[in-house]
Structures are given as structure tokens and as C-alpha cells.
Amino acid sequence: MIKAGIIGFGYMGHFHYEKAKKFDDVEVVAALDNNEEKLSEAKELGMRTYDSIDEFLKEDMDLVVIATPNQWHAKFAIAAMKAGKNVLCEKPATMSVKEIEDVIAVSKETGKFFTVHQQRRFDEDYRALCQVIRSGEIGNVTTVESKVLGERGVCFGWRGDPESGGGMLYDWGVHLIDQMLQLYPDEKVVSVYARIMSILTPAVDDSFEINMKLSNDVCIKVTVTTFALEKLPRWFVFGDRGTLRIENIMSTEGRARRIKGDVRGFDSVVGKKNLGPSRTMAPLKPEYLEEIPIPKQEDMSMEYWNNLVDTLRGKASLHVTTDQILRQMKIVEASFKSAELNEVIKGEI
Ligand SMILES: NC(=O)c1ccc[n+]([C@@H]2O[C@H](COP(=O)([O-])OP(=O)(O)OC[C@H]3O[C@@H](n4cnc5c(N)ncnc54)[C@H](O)[C@@H]3O)[C@@H](O)[C@H]2O)c1
Numbered sequence: 556m557i558k559a560g561i562i563g564f565g566y567m568g569h570f571h572y573e574k575a576k577k578f579d580d581v582e583v584v585a586a587l588d589n590n591e592e593k594l595s596e597a598k599e600l601g602m603r604t605y606d607s608i609d610e611f612l613k614e615d616m617d618l619v620v621i622a623t624p625n626q627w628h629a630k631f632a633i634a635a636m637k638a639g640k641n642v643l644c645e646k647p648a649t650m651s652v653k654e655i656e657d658v659i660a661v662s663k664e665t666g667k668f669f670t671v672h673q674q675r676r677f678d679e680d681y682r683a684l685c686q687v688i689r690s691g692e693i694g695n696v697t698t699v700e701s702k703v704l705g706e707r708g709v710c711f712g713w714r715g716d717p718e719s720g721g722g723m724l725y726d727w728g729v730h731l732i733d734q735m736l737q738l739y740p741d742e743k744v745v746s747v748y749a750r751i752m753s754i755l756t757p758a759v760d761d762s763f764e765i766n767m768k769l770s771n772d773v774c775i776k777v778t779v780t781t782f783a784l785e786k787l788p789r790w791f792v793f794g795d796r797g798t799l800r801i802e803n804i805m806s807t808e809g810r811a812r813r814i815k816g817d818v819r820g821f822d823s824v825v826g827k828k829n830l831g832p833s834r835t836m837a838p839l840k841p842e843y844l845e846e847i848p849i850p851k852q853e854d855m856s857m858e859y860w861n862n863l864v865d866t867l868r869g870k871a872s873l874h875v876t877t878d879q880i881l882r883q884m885k886i887v888e889a890s891f892k893s894a895e896l897n898e899v900i901k902g903e904i
Contacts, residue, residue, distance in 0.1 A: 557867050560585035560616045560640075562608075562631050563623030564593040567645050567672075571620045572600065574860040581864060587611040612638035617867055621645060624713040625720025629654040636667040643863060645672050647729040647887065648880045650720050655884045659877045670863065670875045675730040676737055677855035683807040684790050685738055687799050692847045693813055694796025698774045701735065701790060703727050703804065708755040708782035715756050722759035723779045724751060724887060731777045732886050735767070736879065742769040744904040749890035755782050765890050770903075797847065811847040814839070 557580055561568045564586045575581045586597035587605045594604040605611035612619075612634060619635040621628055621644040629649040632642045636658075648671045649655045662669040675681065688696055713719035714726060736744075744767050752762040762780035769775065778787075788809065790801040797813030858874075865871035882904060889900040 557581045557618065557864065558614075558616045559583045559618040559620060560587070560611060560614055561597070561602075561620045561622060562587045562611070562635075563621065563627075563645075564588045564597045565590075565622065567622035568593070568620070569596075571622060571643070571672075574857070575620075577857070577860070578864050580868075584616065585611060585614045608634055612640070616640050618643060618863075624716075625650055625725055626718060628720075629658050632658050632669055633661045636661045636665045636669065639665070639667065641668045641670075641867065643670055643672060646733075647671075647720065647725045648884060650725065652881070652884050652888050655877075655881055659881065662877060668866070668873060669877055670866075670873045671880050672859065673730065673733045673875045673879075674856075674859040675734060676874070677858045679805050679807055679852040679854075680789055680801050680803065681734050682852045682855070683809075683849050684792065684799070684801055686850050686852075687811055687847065688738065688792060688794075690847075692797060693792065693794030693799055693811060696773055696792055696794045698776065698793045699735070699738070699790070700776045700778070700792070701731050702778045702787050703731065703789070704779070704783040704787060705781045706784055708761070710756045710759055710761050710781060715759055717759050722761070723781065724760055724763050724890060727779045728763065728765070728777070728890070729883060729887060731779065732765070732883050733879070735775045735777065736882055736886070739769055739771065739773065742771050742773070744768070744886060744889075744902075745770050746899050746901050747886060747889040747893050747904075748899045749893040751891065751894035754780070763890070763894070765886075767886070799847075799849075801849065807849045807851055809849050811849055812844050813847055815843055815845050 559575055559581060561571060572583055575583050583602060585603045588594050589606060597604050619640040619642050621631050625647055628644050632644050635642050649658060658669055710721055714721040746768045749763060749765040751760045753760055754762050765777045767775040788800040788802050789804050792799040799811040801809035862871055862874045866873050885904045893900045
């Protein structure tokens with residue numbers, strides 16, 4: 556049996572408990588939380604419960620899942636690995652590059668793995684996007700825009716507290732940065748420019764925009780806000796032969812179109828009376844365009860946990876590695892720095 560324990564039995568603690576339950580050879584034996592109610596919930600599910608990390612880590616466990624607010628991730632990860640446990644940590648891995656470097660050093664020293672729950676790599680919308688881009692059907696991509704917009708306008712609970720690691724860059728930001736780095740894993744990020752804003756939650760960032768330029772000249776734009784009362788597509792991609800839009804997260808609804816051949820002169824645009832104020836920007840005649848189907852995607856919502864358990868069984872290697880997470884945290888840090896200085900941060904990340 557693979558024995559696991561959970562630190563932080565809130566929303567994501569329960570999520571991981573449910574995932575673990577799907578495996579016959581995984582048993583969640585213990586939980587640690589600083590909230591009595593959460594500990595009672597864990598006890599009812601048959602776990603031994605703790606309010607002290609030292610006592611919790613005396614349990615015989617192969618895996619510790621960390622699902623607390625963000626400021627505790629590094630501290631608990633280091634303690635767990637030093638106690639001989641592998642670690643699955645919720646995102647963001649840590650709150651700084653220095654912290655992730657310390658965590659990686661302990662992972663190397665102890666031989667215990669540290670991985671992060673970047674499960675949005677397996678979302679349908681993202682996999683469809685990767686498939687269309689990699690097929691070359693829309694030509695060479697020049698810009699990829701990734702947007703997540705909400706309406707509530709506030710970051711509630713610990714998400715609105717800077718000391719707990721609140722704010723949207725540590726929240727959705729790390730998922731969206733991870734997706735972009737995985738889309739182009741062999742390219743370097745050569746510049747980062749970010750605006751980070753507090754629109755309705757003064758203490759933390761509730762909105763941000765990050766522009767990254769990659770070494771292949773692709774421009775990446777990531778936008779998150781908790782307050783937008785109109786929708787924009789989840790993904791918008793410009794290629795030099797076509798354009799792709801995907802409307803929503805976890806869905807492949809959208810449209811991809813490409814031009815059939817060379818479009819020259821004004822004969823290719825729709826009739827003169829439809830040109831509007833600009834011939835340059837006039838729409839193409841439909842016969843110059845072809846639609847590219849957006850491929851449907853299978854449900855891969857168990858992929859992250861399947862890979863985790865296979866790794867624990869010694870049959871796979873981890874999808875989410877420390878090298879990838881270190882890179883991601885460097886982008887997060889460059890974004891904070893860029894926003895603070897209102898400067899483009901250049902380098903090779
Ligand atoms: N991967 C994802 O899609 C995803 C989605 C949501 C949240 N998360 C991440 O999961 C983590 C938890 O988020 P959540 O929404 O489950 O929060 P939550 O508030 O629902 O749960 C956090 C739990 O941690 C406990 N806790 C707080 N401080 C503690 C401490 N010092 N020691 C022990 N327990 C402590 C709380 O009592 C609570 O039970 C965060 O890091 C968040 O970014 C990831």
C-alpha cells in the first residue's frame with residue numbers, strides 16, 4: 556500500500572483525498588490542519604488527525620500532500636522531505652525563487668521528490684490549443700493570448716491576504732504561466748513585462764497582464780482579472796496563415812480558420828459596399844477561407860494523479876518536475892519586478 560497524508564484539509568485537501576480514493580493501493584492515513592472542524596471531517600473519514608507537524612510527520616507515509624494557503628508550502632515541504640516523505644504540493648510551489656531553490660536543495664539532499672499540482676496542463680481547452688498550434692495549420696504563430704476573467708471582483712479569505720500568498724498571480728497566474736512554458740518547453744523567455752493591479756481587493760493583486768517574448772519571437776499575453784462583466788475568449792492565437800479562438804476553459808468550443816491560398820489585391824475582400832472605412836481591414840471573401848476543426852479531447856482529469864501514483868509505484872517519472880517549477884517561479888518573480896519598476900525584464904529564463 557502507498558500511504559499518504561494531507562496537510563490542509565480544506566477545499567483542495569478534500570479534492571486530493573477523493574483522487575487518492577480512486578486507487579486500490581493508496582490509503583490516506585493522516586491529516587494535519589489548524590482548524591478543529593477540518594480535523595473532525597478527516598477523522599470521520601477514518602484518518603488519524605494532528606495539529607502538530609512534528610507529530611504528523613512521525614506517521615509512516617510515502618507521500619505528503621500540501622494543500623494549505625501558500626505561505627506554508629515551502630516550510631511544510633522541507634519538513635516532510637527531511638522526515639523521509641515525498642511531496643505533492645499545491646500551486647504556487649512557493650512564494651519566491653529563493654524558497655523553491657531551498658526546497659529543491661532538500662529534495663536532492665534527501666532523495667525525496669517534490670512535485671506541484673499543475674493539473675491545468677491536462678485541461679481540454681489547453682490540449683486542443685496545443686494540438687492546433689503544433690499541427691501547423693494556422694502557420695507560424697506570432698501571438699498567443701491566454702485569458703481568465705471572473706465577475707466577483709474580490710479575492711476572499713486568505714486569497715485576499717498578502718502574507719498568506721494571496722492575489723491572482725500566485726493563484727491563476729502560475730497555472731497560466733505553466734501552460735505557456737509547456738507549450739514551448741524548448742524556448743527561452745527573453746523578456747517579461749507585467750502590470751499588476753488591485754482593482755477591487757486593495758491588499759492583493761486581483762488583476763494582471765503579463766507579456767512575455769520567447770526566443771522563437773512568439774509573443775505570449777496572459778491576462779487575469781476577477782472583475783470583467785463581459786467575456787473575451789479563453790484563448791486567441793494569431794498565426795501567419797490563420798487564427799484560432801477557444802471560448803471557455805475545459806471546452807473545445809471555438810473556431811479556427813486559415814486562408815486557402817495567397818490573398819492578393821482587393822479582389823479577395825468582400826464587395827466594395829462592405830469595405831467600411833478601410834480596405835486594408837475589410838473581411839475576406841468566404842472562398843478564400845477554410846475552417847480547421849478544433850479536435851475534441853478525451854477527459855484527462857485523472858492524468859496528474861495517475862502519473863503521481865505510477866511514479867510512487869516506480870513505474871513512471873513525474874510529469875511536473877522541479878526544473879519546470881523553478882522556471883515558472885522565475886517568471887513570477889520577473890513579473891512582480893517588472894510591475895514594480897515599470898520596466899521590461901530581459902534575460903534567458
Ligand atoms: N491546483 C488547483 O487547481 C488549485 C485550486 C484551488 C486551490 N489551490 C491551492 O490549494 C491550496 C489550498 O487552497 P484551498 O482553496 O483548498 O484553501 P482552503 O482555505 O479551502 O483550505 C486550506 C486549509 O489549510 C488549513 N490551514 C491553514 N493554515 C494551516 C497551517 N498552518 N497548518 C495546517 N493547516 C492549515 C485551513 O484550515 C484549511 O483547512 C492553495 O495553495 C491554493 O493555491 C489549487
